[in-house]
Amino acid sequence: MINWSVILGIAKTHLVTKMKSTVTATLGVTFGIGAYITLVSFMTGLNGMLDDLVLNQTPHIHMYNEIRPSETQPISRYQEFKDAMNFVHSIKPKQNQEKIHNALPILSYLKKHPNVRGATPQLRAQIFYLSGSIELGGNLVGVDIIEEVRLSNIQDNIVEGTPEALKNNTNGILLGAGLAEKMSLSIGDRVQISTVAGDIFPLKIVGIYQSGIAEIDNVQSFANLNTVQRILGESENYVTDINIKLLNIAESEPMARSLEKQFNVKAVDINEANAQFETGSNIRNLITYAVSITLLIVAGFGIYNILNMLIYEKMKDIAILKATGFSGKDVQYIFMAQAILIGILGGFLGLLIGFGLSHLIDNTPFETDALPTITTYPVNFNGTYYFIGIAFALISTFVAGYLPSNRAKKIDPVKIIRGT
Amino acid sequence: MNLVLEAKNINKHFHKPKDFHVLKNISFGVKQGEFASIMGKSGSGKSTLLYILSTMDTDYTGELSINNQLVTGKSQRELSQIRNKNIGFVFQFHYLLSEFSVLENVMLPAKKLAEKSHAEIEKDAHRKLEMLHIGHLAHQRASRISGGEKQRVAIARALINDPTILMGDEPTGNLDSHNSENVFNIFKNLKEEQGLSLLVVTHDEDFAKRTDRIIQMEDGMIIGH
Numbered sequence: 001m002i003n004w005s006v007i008l009g010i011a012k013t014h015l016v017t018k019m020k021s022t023v024t025a026t027l028g029v030t031f032g033i034g035a036y037i038t039l040v041s042f043m044t045g046l047n048g049m050l051d052d053l054v055l056n057q058t059p060h061i062h063m064y065n066e067i068r069p070s071e072t073q074p075i076s077r078y079q080e081f082k083d084a085m086n087f088v089h090s091i092k093p094k095q096n097q098e099k100i101h102n103a104l105p106i107l108s109y110l111k112k113h114p115n116v117r118g119a120t121p122q123l124r125a126q127i128f129y130l131s132g133s134i135e136l137g138g139n140l141v142g143v144d145i146i147e148e149v150r151l152s153n154i155q156d157n158i159v160e161g162t163p164e165a166l167k168n169n170t171n172g173i174l175l176g177a178g179l180a181e182k183m184s185l186s187i188g189d190r191v192q193i194s195t196v197a198g199d200i201f202p203l204k205i206v207g208i209y210q211s212g213i214a215e216i217d218n219v220q221s222f223a224n225l226n227t228v229q230r231i232l233g234e235s236e237n238y239v240t241d242i243n244i245k246l247l248n249i250a251e252s253e254p255m256a257r258s259l260e261k262q263f264n265v266k267a268v269d270i271n272e273a274n275a276q277f278e279t280g281s282n283i284r285n286l287i288t289y290a291v292s293i294t295l296l297i298v299a300g301f302g303i304y305n306i307l308n309m310l311i312y313e314k315m316k317d318i319a320i321l322k323a324t325g326f327s328g329k330d331v332q333y334i335f336m337a338q339a340i341l342i343g344i345l346g347g348f349l350g351l352l353i354g355f356g357l358s359h360l361i362d363n364t365p366f367e368t369d370a371l372p373t374i375t376t377y378p379v380n381f382n383g384t385y386y387f388i389g390i391a392f393a394l395i396s397t398f399v400a401g402y403l404p405s406n407r408a409k410k411i412d413p414v415k416i417i418r419g420t
Numbered sequence: 421m422n423l424v425l426e427a428k429n430i431n432k433h434f435h436k437p438k439d440f441h442v443l444k445n446i447s448f449g450v451k452q453g454e455f456a457s458i459m460g461k462s463g464s465g466k467s468t469l470l471y472i473l474s475t476m477d478t479d480y481t482g483e484l485s486i487n488n489q490l491v492t493g494k495s496q497r498e499l500s501q502i503r504n505k506n507i508g509f510v511f512q513f514h515y516l517l518s519e520f521s522v523l524e525n526v527m528l529p530a531k532k533l534a535e536k537s538h539a540e541i542e543k544d545a546h547r548k549l550e551m552l553h554i555g556h557l558a559h560q561r562a563s564r565i566s567g568g569e570k571q572r573v574a575i576a577r578a579l580i581n582d583p584t585i586l587m588g589d590e591p592t593g594n595l596d597s598h599n600s601e602n603v604f605n606i607f608k609n610l611k612e613e614q615g616l617s618l619l620v621v622t623h624d625e626d627f628a629k630r631t632d633r634i635i636q637m638e639d640g641m642i643i644g645h
């Protein structure tokens with residue numbers, strides 16, 4: 001039978017009388033857990049922000065026409081050469097329209113699909129921005145701005161002006177922030193654009209668009225879909241891209257495949273488009289865990305050392321306890337209890353410190369042109385990490401306490417009492 | 421008469437540094453209420469024998485019974501229970517837990533036994549300390565009392581669970597003649613008033629002569645009792 005109150009009483013007395021070692025060991029755990037919580041909250045917060053930055057800009061499925069060579073060359077259709085070996089040199093891509101064939105029927109099909117939250121048509125046009133004698137290459141995206149606002153975070157990226165202003169102005173343009181800066185233009189000004197064919201149109205700047213990704217902001221602007229169709233001299237069914245948002249994102253891959261088959265267009269799902277991005281997140285997580293686990297292992301060694309020392313100092317006590325009727329298990333539990341008490345105390349303190357530091361980071365101003373919507377460092381307050389933190393504190397102190405306490409259990413009291 | 425402790429043909433060897441037959445065919449018993457002492461030259465095996473009799477050392481051959489119950493071959497857990505309940509042990513060096521108070525030191529074995537409530541144990545502990553005239557030290561840290569006082573605290577601790585037998589390995593070895601006398605009288609009283617059985621190793625001839633029986637040891641053998 002194990003008498004816990006006696007065991008805990010002895011453990012407590014040992015901890016209190018060896019205050020210095022106790023504090024050192026506890027702080028080791030506190031430091032490890034605190035650092036883990038802070039790191040993981042900050043890192044995952046950062047990951048989340050970057051995810052949002054990229055993923056919200058990416059549709060769940062992106063449909064477009066890809067320029068590629070014909071899969072079957074005309075000669076292989078010719079029955080008479082069926083058994084012959086045909087050589088075709090210098091294959092060129094098929095003369096292909098960028099336009100999605102049957103875009104309007106596809107759109108109306110998608111809008112009725114049960115898993116589709118929305119589908120927006122886009123028209124990407126290569127254009128030049130004219131500023132005095134300088135021509136800046138770039139592109140102009142024709143969009144249904146109200147639908148885009150509903151389905152993506154484009155609203156966050158319109159740093160000046162409003163989506164409605166664009167909607168209401170058939171000659172309006174949301175100019176990329178980098179372009180506006182390069183050409184010293186601001187809202188209300190006019191900008192001249194020229195198509196690849198050489199036609200020049202003046203457009204009125206109704207807003208500034210800033211995604212935070214310089215490569216985009218330096219080349220891309222938005223206008224209404226029919227404005228761009230008019231500039232290119234194309235009809236109302238001329239659409240180069242369709243962006244789809246789904247209700248269930250997990251369906252994106254199979255749905256992209258079936259759309260490809262059904263409509264004979266290229267359909268890229270979100271996972272395919274962001275494969276490298278995922279890798280980045282994973283590596284950041286890996287680093288976070290590697291650092292945290294290292295800290296905790298160091299803390300664990302601290303506890304291990306201190307308990308080992310304590311057991312050396314307490315050899316006589318252990319012998320007396322055993323001589324007066326405490327079993328090896330009792331003695332082991334006395335030292336295990338000390339390790340676990342240190343783990344609980346240090347662990348909870350660590351959670352508190354981690355929470356405090358995360359809070360501090362969360363309130364630290366962080367302003368950068370690249371991220372217009374962010375004002376403070378992003379921190380992810382997630383209960384799971386606190387749970388993992390305390391579990392890790394307990395497990396590591398348990399392991400660190402087990403080995404020394406097992407030694408205490410096996411100490412032969414006769415040897416100690418004899419003094420050998 | 422009833423034997424509280426009985427040893428039959430106990431043999432023990434030390435294997436390191438070389439084989440050494442330290443106890444040879446030890447057979448004897450201690451009767452209920454008997455105050456026996458063990459004497460012998462240094463190195464004759466007295467302490468070794470006492471560690472076996474107190475169940476702390478299990479590396480021997482032969483049979484040991486306490487209260488007519490065979491203890492040889494029992495598990496470590498059972499042996500620690502037997503030590504806790506039936507055997508009180510007093511060492512030459514007082515061996516108290518220095519971080520605990522005198523009272524807590526005395527109470528610990530009873531708390532482990534857990535047959536009585538905390539309040540009862542505390543009352544018992546006070547009573548034992550009073551009996552040994554050190555009641556006023558109850559709340560002192562065990563490290564802050566004199567050697568003679570420590571020895572009496574150790575005796576109080578050995579008695580807390582009202583054991584069947586009290587064993588001592590030179591319990592007066594470190595005390596002056598006055599304190600030795602004191603401890604002897606305590607033992608005598610325990611025997612006479614409570615019928616406690618005692619087995620005490622001593623080098624003090626005067627001490628031994630006044631006990632009921634002297635067991636003489638030489639070279640690991642009992643040569644007279």
Ligand SMILES: Nc1ncnc2c1ncn2[C@@H]1O[C@H](COP(=O)(O)OP(=O)(O)OP(=O)(O)O)[C@@H](O)[C@H]1O
Nearest residue numbers: 434436437440442461462463464465466467468469
């Ligand atoms: N761990 C050990 N390994 C080997 N030999 C030992 C060990 N412990 C004791 N001995 C030997 O066993 C013999 C008996 O030792 P023991 O301590 O029992 O003697 P003792 O009669 O108690 O002596 P003293 O009166 O000095 O206390 C001694 O010769 C000692 O050297």
Ligand SMILES: [Mg+2]
Nearest residue numbers: 466467468589
């Ligand atoms: Mg000895």
